[in-house]
Amino acid sequence: MLDNTSSPTASRPSALPKLPKAPSGIEGLDEITEGGLPLGRPTLICGSAGCGKTLMGIEFLVRGIQDYNEPGVLMTFEESAAELAANVTSLGFDLPQLQAEKKLRIDQVHVDRSEIEETGEYDLEGLFIRLGHAIDSIGAKRVVLDTIEALFSGFPNEGVLRSEIRRLFRWLKDKGVTTVITAERGEGTLTRQGLEEYVSDCVILLDNRVIDQITTRRLRIVKYRGSTHGTNEYPYLIMESGISVLPVTSLQLNHEVSDTIVSSGIPALDEMFGRRGFYKGSSVLITGTAGTAKTTLAATFAAEICRTHGRCLFLAFEESPQQLVRNMQSVSINLAPYLENGQLLIEATRPTLNGLERHLVSIHKLIREFRPDAVVIDPISNLISVGNLSEVKSMLIRLIDFLKVNNITALFTSLISGRNIQQEMTEEGVSSLVDTWISVRDLEGIGERNRGISILKSRGMSHSNKVREFLVTEQGIHLLDVVIGPGGIVTGAGRLTQQLQEQAQLMAAQQELERKDRELERRRRVLEATIGNLRTEFESVEEELRQINHEEMARQQALTEGKAQFTQPLPLQRPNESQQN
Amino acid sequence: MDEEYWELRLYVAGQTPKSVTALANLKKYCEQYLKGRYALEVIDLLKDPQLAEGDQILAIPTLVRKVPEPIRKIIGDLSNEERVLVGLDIRPRGSKGPQ
Numbered sequence: 001m002l003d004n005t006s007s008p009t010a011s012r013p014s015a016l017p018k019l020p021k022a023p024s025g026i027e028g029l030d031e032i033t034e035g036g037l038p039l040g041r042p043t044l045i046c047g048s049a050g051c052g053k054t055l056m057g058i059e060f061l062v063r064g065i066q067d068y069n070e071p072g073v074l075m076t077f078e079e080s081a082a083e084l085a086a087n088v089t090s091l092g093f094d095l096p097q098l099q100a101e102k103k104l105r106i107d108q109v110h111v112d113r114s115e116i117e118e119t120g121e122y123d124l125e126g127l128f129i130r131l132g133h134a135i136d137s138i139g140a141k142r143v144v145l146d147t148i149e150a151l152f153s154g155f156p157n158e159g160v161l162r163s164e165i166r167r168l169f170r171w172l173k174d175k176g177v178t179t180v181i182t183a184e185r186g187e188g189t190l191t192r193q194g195l196e197e198y199v200s201d202c203v204i205l206l207d208n209r210v211i212d213q214i215t216t217r218r219l220r221i222v223k224y225r226g227s228t229h230g231t232n233e234y235p236y237l238i239m240e241s242g243i244s245v246l247p248v249t250s251l252q253l254n255h256e257v258s259d260t261i262v263s264s265g266i267p268a269l270d271e272m273f274g275r276r277g278f279y280k281g282s283s284v285l286i287t288g289t290a291g292t293a294k295t296t297l298a299a300t301f302a303a304e305i306c307r308t309h310g311r312c313l314f315l316a317f318e319e320s321p322q323q324l325v326r327n328m329q330s331v332s333i334n335l336a337p338y339l340e341n342g343q344l345l346i347e348a349t350r351p352t353l354n355g356l357e358r359h360l361v362s363i364h365k366l367i368r369e370f371r372p373d374a375v376v377i378d379p380i381s382n383l384i385s386v387g388n389l390s391e392v393k394s395m396l397i398r399l400i401d402f403l404k405v406n407n408i409t410a411l412f413t414s415l416i417s418g419r420n421i422q423q424e425m426t427e428e429g430v431s432s433l434v435d436t437w438i439s440v441r442d443l444e445g446i447g448e449r450n451r452g453i454s455i456l457k458s459r460g461m462s463h464s465n466k467v468r469e470f471l472v473t474e475q476g477i478h479l480l481d482v483v484i485g486p487g488g489i490v491t492g493a494g495r496l497t498q499q500l501q502e503q504a505q506l507m508a509a510q511q512e513l514e515r516k517d518r519e520l521e522r523r524r525r526v527l528e529a530t531i532g533n534l535r536t537e538f539e540s541v542e543e544e545l546r547q548i549n550h551e552e553m554a555r556q557q558a559l560t561e562g563k564a565q566f567t568q569p570l571p572l573q574r575p576n577e578s579q580q581n
Numbered sequence: 582m583d584e585e586y587w588e589l590r591l592y593v594a595g596q597t598p599k600s601v602t603a604l605a606n607l608k609k610y611c612e613q614y615l616k617g618r619y620a621l622e623v624i625d626l627l628k629d630p631q632l633a634e635g636d637q638i639l640a641i642p643t644l645v646r647k648v649p650e651p652i653r654k655i656i657g658d659l660s661n662e663e664r665v666l667v668g669l670d671i672r673p674r675g676s677k678g679p680q
Contacts, residue, residue: 110637117668120602120657125594125641126626126633133630155640155656 019226022070022142022178025063026056028245032221032230037202042169042179044199046191047206051217052238053182055091056206057144058084059242060180062093065103070141073134073177074106077150081106091242105134111154118156124164128171135177143172143179149193166198190222201225207233216355216391219245235357244361246398255405257281262374262409265304266297268470268479269438272455274462278436280373281407282459283400285431287414288440292451293472294413295319297440298376299328299335300477301411306338310373313366314346317382321346332476345370351382356395359383363399367408374409381415400433435459443469443491450492453479469495587611587619587669588648592633594626594641599658603642606659614671646670 021035030036037043037060045053054076061072076084084106085095098104107130135143148165155161172179181199186192196203203222208215218233236245260280263270270276278284284301288294295318305312316324324346325335338344347366354362367375383392396412403410412434431437437456442449453470455463469491470479483495490498591607593600604623611619626633626641636645640656646669655668666672 107634109639111639115652115654117653117655117664118657119655119664119668120660121599122640122642122657123599124639125597126592126638126643127640129594129626129630129641130633130638133633137631151639 021227022064023068024060025067026059026243026245027241028234028236029219029243032219032234032245033202033224034227034229037178037180038224038226039178040176041173041201042181042199043202043204044181044183044191044196045204045206046183046185046196048185048208051206051208052236052243053206054079054084054146055088055238056243057146057180057182058088058093058095059091061104061142061144062088062095062098063242064142065098070178071103071138072105072142072144073131073138073140074104074144074146075109075131075134076106076146077109077111078147080108091240093242102138105138105140107131107134109150111150113154113156116154123160124151124168127164128168131168131172132175135175141177143177144182145179146182147184148181149183149191149195152193165195169198206236216357237355237357237361239358239361241365246357246360255281255401256407258407263304263308264297265300265302265307266477266479268468269453269477272464272466272468273436273458275460278409278458279460280409281404282435283403283410283412283433284436284438285412285414285434286438286440287416287431289416289442292440292442293470293477294415294440295324295378296328296331296333296472296477297438298378298411298413299324299333302344302374302376303328303333303335303338305374305409306335306343310343311371312338312344313370313372313375314344315363315366315375315377316346316348317351317377317379319378320348324348330474331472332474345372351385356383356391360395360399364402367402367406372408374411375403376411377413379413379415381413397433431456443467448492452491585618585649587615587646587671588622589619589669590622590624590636590645590647592624592626592636592638592641592643592645597641600642602658602660603644606662606665607644610659610662610665610671614666644669 020039021033021037022039023030023036024033045056047053058074061074064070064072074084079087081095081099088095095104095106099106109127109130131143134140148168151161151165152158169179169181181195183191183193183195185205186194190196190203190205200223202224205220205222207218207220209218210216217236217238219236220233221229221231234245236243258280261275261277262280263277264273286294286297298314302312302314314324319327321339325339328335335344335346339346345366349359349362351359363375380392380396383395400410436458438453439456440451440453443452444450451470451472452467454465454467457463466482468479468482470477480491480495483490483498485494485498589607589611591604593604607621611621624632626638632638636643636652636654638645642656642658644655644659644665646653646655649670653668653670655665659665
């Protein structure tokens, strides 16, 4: 307390010893306080009724005993030891057992003004002696005073009381015990009696707020002398296992990434991704309007994870496990065997069952216990019914971070309301958080609806830009080949019509071709026939010509011969010659 | 009923001035009003700290009237005689109360 303020040379952190801290053992609190409560000093926990101040004190003691082997003393001013023990039994804290083991000592201080008469001077040495005795008898390292303000109603002399309380805290510090003092919150002040004046090392404020009929408990560290700490308001829960504080933004974006690819369970869908699937440990969001087979896609993925010997946690916010298994059976996704062999865990809860924080914590708990390779949440949009937008978003951020840090592939489905296909902003605004975003939608044409699937984004790999039509058949989900019509990609009946038309066109073209072939053949034959005729004609003409030629030649010859006869003396009479011509 | 027996216990913590004063005052009142009808036990919590819990002792010094019932506690050095008598429900001999 003295050192911190008077050390301007804090630039050498390694040389200076850090403030020693006592880990509280309360989930999340040690993370925010960067190690725990100040060791050997008092810490004030204040808050209004029903915040869990006493519980936090008791948990601090019990965890100290169980996890850090530090015995503790609980001095209660309000409830009896038996009452306290009964109150925390449900959290699994067995106070009587710890008392029997001499690890815990509960001292109930009962102050009843009606039976106390005050005459003259006094001090509270009795309280010191009792506390000192309790601490020494078990060697306690931790002390909880719950709620010391009750003394103010028992002793009329406030002046004495205040100086004694101041002396008490000083004394506890000297004794070196880590003390938690609980106090009721006052009007405009942290505590009703201004205890924060005396306890100045660490003050934790608990708050119980009701917004929209939903209670959220929040914790804030008001001050922590000599130490840095988280300054935000952190939601915390009182659960079956005690208090759990959730640091909203303490996780950093520095998790390990995996290069392994996880299949979506649908080969054709995988083919739309450049690396044929999702990266392991990435988060996938499937958005779509009602009835676009989001759950079926999710179940296909879950079944694929199980088929490849992974473990999958399926958080169903809409259907019971039995219903889910039955419904998926109808599309040949058989989840039952994986349920039986423990690879698949379907956890079905109504979102309204718990507040958001509790959902988150129970999911954390399930994940830690089940150690899945993939988590499916169907759907996240239902969570909106238990929280407002920013709360749901902050919860999902934390969940996604948690899953990423643990390298768990996450698949969320989300219902988009409204008819507008362009509406690609999810209500939760988680789209910027997820790595892969698949959109399923209704492609409503003339008189029918078809389902289309497209990839809006996929970090770290290329992806198809096409809207593919898919069918939910008895054999599961089938992506159909892309059919491009005159107006772009066609689906459903349009697709069929298009296909029929194309077929008809093809046939017509074929027939036309055949007809043309035949025509050509015919014409060839006609021409050939004509050619034959002409040739015959030509031959006869030729024949005739030859005949004429021949006759002409014969005539010429006869003529020549006749002329010769005229010019030459008459030959000797050869009776045969004249007879031949 | 007049001859009630008084069992008193005075819790002190060492020989502090307040404790010494308280014991002296108490002895004086007892001798004066309860002579022969009382038993006084002085408990030093420094020696027997475990006894503090039983009678719910916080303040020092504390005088506890164990008998007659109900238990009464008077804290302080008992310097105010009247208040001690009222607190212990002791009536001076002279007075004649209805009880």
